[in-house]
Amino acid sequence: MPSTLAALNQWLDEVALLTQPARIHWCDGTQAEYAALGAQMLERGELHALNPHTHPRCTLHRSHPGDVARVEHLTYICTRERADAGPNNPWLAPAEAHAKMDALFAGCMRGRTLYVVPYCMGPIDSPLARCGVEITDSAYVVANMHLMTRMGAPALARIEREGRFVKGLHSTGELDPERRFIMHFPEELAIKSYGSGYGGNALLGKKCHALRIASWQARQEGWLAEHMLIVGIQSPQGQTHYIAAAFPSACGKTNLAMLVPPADMRRAGWKVWTVGDDICWMAPGKDGRLWAINPEAGFFGVAPGTSAKTNPNALAMLDHHTIFTNVAVTADGQPWWEGLDARVPALDWQGRPFDPARGPAAHPNSRFTVSARQCPSFSPHAEDAQGVPISAIVFGGRRESLLPLVFEARDWAHGVMLGAAMGSETTAAASGAVGVLRRDPMAMKPFCGYNFADYFAHWLSFDRPGLQLPRIFHVNWFRKGSDGNFLWPGFGDNLRVLAWMLARCEGGAAAVETPIGRMPHAHYLDTAGLRLPAAALEALLHVDPAGWQREMAALGDYFSEFGARLPARLESERRRVLEALEAN
Numbered sequence: 001m002p003s004t005l006a007a008l009n010q011w012l013d014e015v016a017l018l019t020q021p022a023r024i025h026w027c028d029g030t031q032a033e034y035a036a037l038g039a040q041m042l043e044r045g046e047l048h049a050l051n052p053h054t055h056p057r058c059t060l061h062r063s064h065p066g067d068v069a070r071v072e073h074l075t076y077i078c079t080r081e082r083a084d085a086g087p088n089n090p091w092l093a094p095a096e097a098h099a100k101m102d103a104l105f106a107g108c109m110r111g112r113t114l115y116v117v118p119y120c121m122g123p124i125d126s127p128l129a130r131c132g133v134e135i136t137d138s139a140y141v142v143a144n145m146h147l148m149t150r151m152g153a154p155a156l157a158r159i160e161r162e163g164r165f166v167k168g169l170h171s172t173g174e175l176d177p178e179r180r181f182i183m184h185f186p187e188e189l190a191i192k193s194y195g196s197g198y199g200g201n202a203l204l205g206k207k208c209h210a211l212r213i214a215s216w217q218a219r220q221e222g223w224l225a226e227h228m229l230i231v232g233i234q235s236p237q238g239q240t241h242y243i244a245a246a247f248p249s250a251c252g253k254t255n256l257a258m259l260v261p262p263a264d265m266r267r268a269g270w271k272v273w274t275v276g277d278d279i280c281w282m283a284p285g286k287d288g289r290l291w292a293i294n295p296e297a298g299f300f301g302v303a304p305g306t307s308a309k310t311n312p313n314a315l316a317m318l319d320h321h322t323i324f325t326n327v328a329v330t331a332d333g334q335p336w337w338e339g340l341d342a343r344v345p346a347l348d349w350q351g352r353p354f355d356p357a358r359g360p361a362a363h364p365n366s367r368f369t370v371s372a373r374q375c376p377s378f379s380p381h382a383e384d385a386q387g388v389p390i391s392a393i394v395f396g397g398r399r400e401s402l403l404p405l406v407f408e409a410r411d412w413a414h415g416v417m418l419g420a421a422m423g424s425e426t427t428a429a430a431s432g433a434v435g436v437l438r439r440d441p442m443a444m445k446p447f448c449g450y451n452f453a454d455y456f457a458h459w460l461s462f463d464r465p466g467l468q469l470p471r472i473f474h475v476n477w478f479r480k481g482s483d484g485n486f487l488w489p490g491f492g493d494n495l496r497v498l499a500w501m502l503a504r505c506e507g508g509a510a511a512v513e514t515p516i517g518r519m520p521h522a523h524y525l526d527t528a529g530l531r532l533p534a535a536a537l538e539a540l541l542h543v544d545p546a547g548w549q550r551e552m553a554a555l556g557d558y559f560s561e562f563g564a565r566l567p568a569r570l571e572s573e574r575r576r577v578l579e580a581l582e583a584n
């Protein structure tokens with residue numbers, strides 16, 4: 001299946017000359033190909049079979065124990081001008097980065113198969129979709145790309161028609177953290193990733209293309225590439241609104257996207273439809289609204305914490321045709337992770353007999369890979385070529401204190417400032433310490449492919465005549481009480497907060513003006529079906545003026561890191577909140 005596109009053939013020739021593979025396999029994306037790859041990996045021990053009675057066609061991959069998460073300090077944006085990458089990204093000059101990477105890639109595929117993976121991010125017939133080709137020596141990566149993207153012959157046909165594609169080169173290498181880099185060349189629409197087999201580092205269509213490269217393109221072309229879920233909320237009146245929400249890694253996107261309404265709201269007629277759980281591409285439509293697609297075709301989700309109680313939709317899709325990575329296993333060969341149920345697993349994520357003294361049985365960043373079509377709540381509009389119209393944008397983080405359950409921005413510029421101000425406690429999705437509060441504007445700290453100052457300016461540029469922009473909200477499901485427990489039940493009950501937002505979008509619900517934004521009256525949140533102490537709800541909706549003054553002062557220090565490049569409007573929005581707090 002050699003391509004008719006000369007640029008593709010030529011690039012492949014160059015890569016093959018450099019990496020010296022024993023054979024080249026052009027992926028066609030068929031089920032037969034997927035099955036053959038699976039059989040080879042089972043035979044080589046790269047995948048392990050799971051219980052075929054409880055989990056038909058499910059497999060387990062155990063990664064190298066030192067290769068379990070994204071590596072942000074080794075992930076570079078290589079632009080000609082250092083300032084274009086911004087203080088928010090590690091940077092290397094393109095020539096230097098290519099030389100460094102090509103030295104690593106030299107001869108690295110000797111004796112191995114080179115896979116050519118043409119893929120399309122987004123519905124294959126969508127004008128919003130974009131294509132790429134990943135060259136990799138990892139069968140595990142190819143299998144994951146089968147589930148996560150539209151890959152193979154249809155994608156190649158689109159690439160040949162368009163003549164344009166993102167070039168991604170990946171090798172698992174020696175899995176030596178000293179010889180591991182993920183380099184992005186936005187000016188060349190190219191990615192080079194070496195030394196890791198982990199999702200975000202190796203499935204190049206995902207974070208590398210659909211966020212870092214796409215965010216660069218989106219700025220040039222007037223659209224947005226965001227780390228957001230997309231969910232449709234159908235009210236008892238039958239109207240469906242779509243919400244896009246940016247939460248940092250392992251902070252609840254998958255769970256909100258697949259939310260099951262609590263019993264009282266389900267009885268009242270609320271329904272929830274999943275469009276995407278991690279990435280959202282949105283562009284202004286002819287009607288002035290923002291229309292969004294999920295560029296992915298599958299979910300690469302966090303396993304720990306997923307249970308019949310927290311996320312029944314996820315659990316229902318994970319009992320067949322799923323690849324698990326770094327989960328534990330029960331004595332009868334079922335996948336298991338912390339939070340699933342009360343069983344005790346036999347083997348930990350490294351395949352050793354489980355010993356609680358060694359820590360959790362499943363790796364805290366263990367994941368599942370599954371086709372989105374297996375999700376019971378998958379929206380009938382998830383694959384619409386034109387996308388879905390967005391009514392509300394939600395920002396949120398993992399904040400044990402200060403940040404209230406929900407508040408609404410006064411207008412777009414205020415909302416952009418709230419997004420830029422986002423902070424969150426770090427999680428196991430990236431290497432490094434967990435639970436440390438850091439700035440993560442719009443949940444894009446690890447994923448924005450250019451200078452954050454320019455990114456904020458790009459967001460602000462949508463505030464113009466002719467556009468009907470979504471309302472912007474901020475949420476926090478992770479406030480803790482003095483006992484260290486979460487104050488808000490979260491998960492399905494988050495729909496109570498979304499319902500207030502939708503009422504706001506329809507002009508229905510009242511709001512209280514506060515210095516930080518608009519908030520619901522406690523009685524406006526439908527918490528009748530909840531056993532939530534009044535004191536907890538009050539704490540969740542409390543604005544602490546002194547704490548907020550400190551927060552806004554710290555934001556000023558953060559903004560000053562961007563110097564004169566920071567849009568003045570952002571700083572004036574910050575001052576406005578500070579002044580309102582002082583006047584209060």
Ligand code: GTP
Pocket residue numbers: 247248249250251252253254255256277278300301302303304305306310429477478486489490491494
């Ligand atoms: P990435 O795939 O890393 O981008 O993460 P994500 O944002 O999709 O996070 P996910 O939904 O997988 O949630 C991560 C963890 O947070 C899981 O362990 C969840 O159980 C937990 N979580 C999600 N929603 C809530 C919530 O509303 N409340 C609480 N307390 N925990 C939650």
Ligand code: SPV
Pocket residue numbers: 069070198199200201206207248249250278300429430
């Ligand atoms: C994240 O870390 O935000 C993820 C997982 O969604 S990864 O694909 O590895 O980036």
Ligand code: MN
Pocket residue numbers: 227248249250278
């Ligand atoms: Mn993510």
